[in-house]
Amino acid sequence: MEFIDYYEVLGVEPTADSKAIKTAYRKLGRKYHPDVSKLPDAAENFKRVAQAYEVLHSTEKRAEYDALCEARKRGYNNQNRKSSTNYHTNNSAMGNQDFTDFFNSVFGAAGSRSRQQHRQQPWYEDANQAKGADVEFDWPVMLEDTLADTTKQIEFVIPVYDQQGYQQQVKKSLKVKIPAGARDGERIRLKGQGAPAYGNAPSGDAYLTIKLLPHPLFDVEANNLLLTLPLAPWEAALGTKVEVPTLSGKVQLTIPAYSQAGQRLRVKGKGLVGKLSNGDLIATIKIVMPSSLNENSKTLWAQLADSETFDPRREWSDR
Known part of the structure; x- marks a missing residue:
């Protein structure tokens, strides 16, 4: 995946202290939270902001990220001294792979842009499955939303095969009850809301994993x-x-x-x-x-x- 400048995401300098990082996160988190924001791509922007804060407010994660940034900067300086196109391409790819490894170590392999996971079997193998593929995704929840039962309009993507066997990503929207006292990592099963099966077999399930957002205070x-x-x-x-x-x-x-x-x-x-x-x-x-x-x-x-x-x-x- 492409490198993400988390300082730029929060709009702070690399020298910003923890207070400035918290202040920026609080401002942007409220601006883009999908429960309140009407801005286009608010959910995606909010996810980036939450990820940036999770990295930069932790001393250990921030130190590791800063070391990665420094190594990337040195790589660019080397590229400026070398004219080889292959060198430039390979060096950039290595830098992106280093960031991918770091990203997965912090957020897990499911931390990709879509936050979706599903089986990758060909459509004709799915035809022999008892049901469609299960889908897993994270959903950001503010601490304030755990004080009482709340109902959220949740959007996620499921894989659907057409008659020719080509996979398409279809957006699905549901109202889901988030129970009071929900904790980070808690999973909610949405029966039958996963990928549809081939033929008359039942659809898979969707599993929503609660992701409690770090609070600024x-x-x-x-x-x-x-x-x-x-x-x-x-x-x-x-x-x-x-x-x-x-x-x-x-x-x-x-x-x-x-x-x-x-x-x-x-x-x-x-x-x-x-x-x-x-x-x-x-x-x-x-x-x-x-x-x-x-x-x-x-x-x-x-x-x-x-x-x-x-x-x-x-x-x-x-x-």
Whole structure:
């Protein structure tokens, strides 16, 4: 398959940090999600955006992808120094194959453009099958859509043979119920919705595999949602109340006085829907300093430093 520039897909520079990548993904993900977008090729664009984020938000996957990009760049530099057409063609093919190997290692062999899989037997062999070919495909689902049963208009492609035995790809559209609490990798069987069989044999089945999309704000840990909660130093010291996002809206969270960086605060029942009980939202405190201070603020910080006897490194003195 052709090389895909995931930085270009998200519209960020190769030097972009994780925050910029999340911001770009969130913006484009909402723009192209097939549930809400009316844009042409929205589903295909959304899939590219989701794939780009899955690669670039992971430190390990991004490092591997960057190494692949660097090797590809070196290959192009070599091509500029060589005029052989065969060299150019072979080098490009090798680069695309390297990307194909990387792509399959991340998304699996089913991660091709159509995301469809079916048997490749000739049509006359299919005539002896008990039923038509099964079809498998992934479908992207937002975390928000797992909170309750939802019905989605699903489109996928099935292989159909004409009377001459030539295969055609036919688009099929169905309304499918996605159950509450659906998890990544969960398969839904759509009986009889696969490829038609030759003659009077029954059609195959279609298998939809849930692909939970990475969320720009939350990480998933079992049924719990993990959220990084930025606090100003004075909010952590004095305590406060802040609004925090959940999958179903904002809730108010009380921050106790003297809160520490890394401290985890729990909001019961605001995680993912579970079979026995809902998970929780777990907010981990991150102390964030302002990027700049005015003169009045500097004076107040200096007064605090002069009046406070607290030493965060006191335990070092015992060593």
